[in-house]
Amino acid sequence: MSNRVLIPTPLRPFTGKQEVVEVSGATVGELLADLTRQFDGLKKHLYTDEGRLRSFVNIYVNDEDIRYLQKEGTPVKNGDTLSIIPSVAGGSSAAVDEELPSLTAMEIKRYSRHLILPEVGVDGQRKLKAAKVLCIGAGGLGSPVALYLAAAGVGTIGIVDFDVVDYSNLQRQILHGTSDVGRSKLDSARDKLVALNPEVKIELYDTALSSENALDLFRPYDVIVDGTDNFPTRYLVNDACVLLRKPNAYGSIFRFEGQASVFGLENGPCYRCLYPEPPPPGLVPSCAEGGVLGVLPGLVGVIQATEALKLILGVGEPLIGRFLIVDALRMKFRELKLRKDPDCPVCGTHPTVTELIDYEQFCGVAPAPSDARQPGDNTREISAVELKARLDRSDRLVVLDVREPQEYQINRIDGSVLIPLGELGQRYGELDPSVEIVAQCKSGVRSAKAADFLREKGYRVKNLKGGILDWIDKVDPSQPKY
């Protein structure tokens, strides 16, 4: 039996400058043993003190890496050629591990179920301790994300929010309890997270995320978790993550359906690759308008938290280039393949968006600069107080409620007619064109669309400013709000 070993440049000083050496044996291990027997100095460069091949030594039988064969037990035939091919590695710190914080005895107890997982272990837990994750929003998605990341021992958790806890949050935003209603969400979140895990550092940002502050807020963090509920912020988070090359553990929810993916990384697509343009304003209702199953943000938020942990640990297959759709009613998980769009305006090969833009304007939800504010334009809107006065005067008008029947069940303006926005196209004929209409919904967005539609059909329509919420605040506080 005779085989050849090709010797790489750096080892030739040990083989008397020979590029090819004849060896014999039945397996790769035997050939290498013969090689190191012939040339004494080679052994310590090929093998560790424990007798294992060094990580940067790659052995190929003909063209196959023995890692994918039977390693050193790979059998060789007469005439097979063995190649030793270097990997070259290095780096500025002694070991990535050395920069990581160590675990206290209490932490070792707390995280013991992580520590015995080979995929986490002590080093992984130290990575989690060193990691910084920023949650955009402490609402439905942000709640499970922050709670589970804190429980898992992510060292620093930042939260951006400017909202106050409302009764209507409690059905799903499990960071907040009944006694927190009226408090800032940040204060409430901090109390819960500190109670859960006092080892975790909580950074609070009491501000609305904006193009002015996003890059500075994101910069110190390793992973951004997008728990926003509106398109302008979603595009803002996406673009900021792409510009900073930070992973964006994305999630969104509506009614019974959720979505999750990981965007923002160089090798994967971003949110704009999927949706280059936002939907027209008002087309996609928010959770406040369309409702959401309370447990759904739990389901989706936990997926986001899982992805964040995997990214930090560097284990498993991240949800990069994959778009997960969760259907809670059927309890089905579908996965779409997402490709990076080379023409993407942010992450493509020739990006046109190289800094953060005005996302309210981009999504068409900016207060119209002049149009709607024209003098005289107030004829298109009516306030709750005015409406009340006109109803009291028994003016001839119809209040048209364009919400869904289940919303109408909760509260309504006495005498109003219900035609949900989605049915208006077929049913507007039920309305008397000679009577003035006041269109009304929950907060005034859907009814504005209804009003526009009816005006085109020749009706005289005003939109109730602020919807039934304003009506309840200013006219009829006896009714419940949702």
Next chain:
Amino acid sequence: MDATPLALGREVEDAIRAHAREAYPHECCGALIGREGGVQAAFALPNTTEEGPRRRFLVRPDDYRAAERHAQTLGLDLLGFYHSHPDHPARPSQYDLDHAWPFFSYIIVSATAESTGALTSWRLRDDRSAFDEEPVARSTDDATPTADRAAGVAGDR
């Protein structure tokens, strides 16, 4: 280890420094190609590490072979590798030592957001116990300096 200096042409050094600036805050890496202790070309390679490119670099076997082939085409030899230490001094770390090959020259250049700093060269002792610094001789009138970036920018593949 003898103290024969490593000859480094100005254009090659400039190419290494430019690569380090470009890659910052990540580490850059590439091969040193030349003959008899004289580096004539820096061959940029992608940093394929999966452990965090701010603190690590990795040249995979395929890229190693590409560098070797490139040296052959030029009728030259592979003399070693260079890499940058972003925000760290140009001294080999324990990790560098643990992963070093004998014989090769390892050039390290420190880099910051604004510029590059010291550039040093190191060779592994045969017993793997330490690196020895080898002097770098800057030749200003190298006859055939080629700052070869034909392989493309690191990370481009």
